[in-house]
Amino acid sequence: MAGKVITITGAGSGIGRASAILMAARGANLVLVDYNTATGQETLELVKEQDGEAIFVQADVSKEDDVQNYIQQAVDTYGKIDVAFNNAGILQQFQSFHSMALEDFSRIIDVNLKGIFLGMKHALRVMDEQGYGHIINTASTTAIRAEHSLAAYTASKHGVAGLTKAAALEYVRKGIRVNAICPGGVATTLTAAVPQMLQDSGYMPEEFPSMRIGRYAEPRELAELVAFLASDGSSYMTGSIIVADGGLTL
Structure with missing residues (x-):
């Protein structure tokens, strides 16, 4: 992975942060992107502490100007983009379909689907000019099956699989590969509130809260998958929707 230039959205926490730390340790040059400046800078410091090479760019992935900016900063700083890891996403409140407000639906779609589209669009423009590149998108197990009381989130992640x-x-x-990962439960700040949200919604699937494998995944476990995809070891993979869910969808 030495010398590869990798953009990572949602780099301030969870899978994004774990992937940044792991890939920096393996020699990648990183463009860390997050809406939250404080957590993004924390990831940057963690990368720097292990002598990794990275910059941080604050961005709202649902805004095209912000996406164009971090893509341009990647090219201006490092001259290329080898891998674009479109990872940023948000979780909706568990609620019935008919009670969902349009603005809540739109926000989920804006970040989880439009944000992935914009990240892909502008990374693909660079990669098309280069003649090579690899895009990795974070989808979810809700990209391959519905989840109760998560209609907007399910729709957004199905869309990510489709775009991929x-x-x-x-x-x-054209020398460009595009793949997606589908995590199940991962021990991140995003998912920490899920068991309580499920209980409040009155619906508790049999596989929650401990998952079929008996625990949530650690972010580092998903980071290993991302690092594999970002490496040349995945050179024959494209269009793959890769499930890493501890047996959740069995």
Whole structure:
């Protein structure tokens, strides 16, 4: 991974932070992107502490100007983008379909789907000019099955899977690969409140809160998958929707 330039959205916590730390340790040059400046800077310091090379760019991934800015800063700083890890996302409140406010639905779609689209669009522009590149998107197990009381989130992650496959097909002969990961329960700040949210909603799937494997994944476990995809070891993979869920969807 030495010398690879990798953009990471949602780098301030969870899978994004764990992936940044791991890939920096393996020699990658990173462009860390997060909406939260404080947590993004914390990740930058953690990378720097292990002599990693990185910059931080604050951005709202649902805003095209912000996405164009961090992509341009990556090119201006490092001259290329080898891998774009579109990881930023938010979780909706568990609620019935008919009680969901339009503004809540729109916010989930804006961040989780439009944010992925914009990250792909502007990274693909750079990669198309380069003649190579790899995009990795964070989807979810809700990309391959519905989850009760999570209609907007499910729709957004199904959309991520669709965008991944569509771009993989379009760019397969252009030296550009596109894949997605589908985590189940991961021990992050985003998912810490899920058990209580489920209890409050009155619906508790049999696999929650401990998952079928008996625990949530650690962010580092998903980071290992991301690092593999970002490496040359995944060179024959494109259009793959990779489930890493501790048996959640069995």
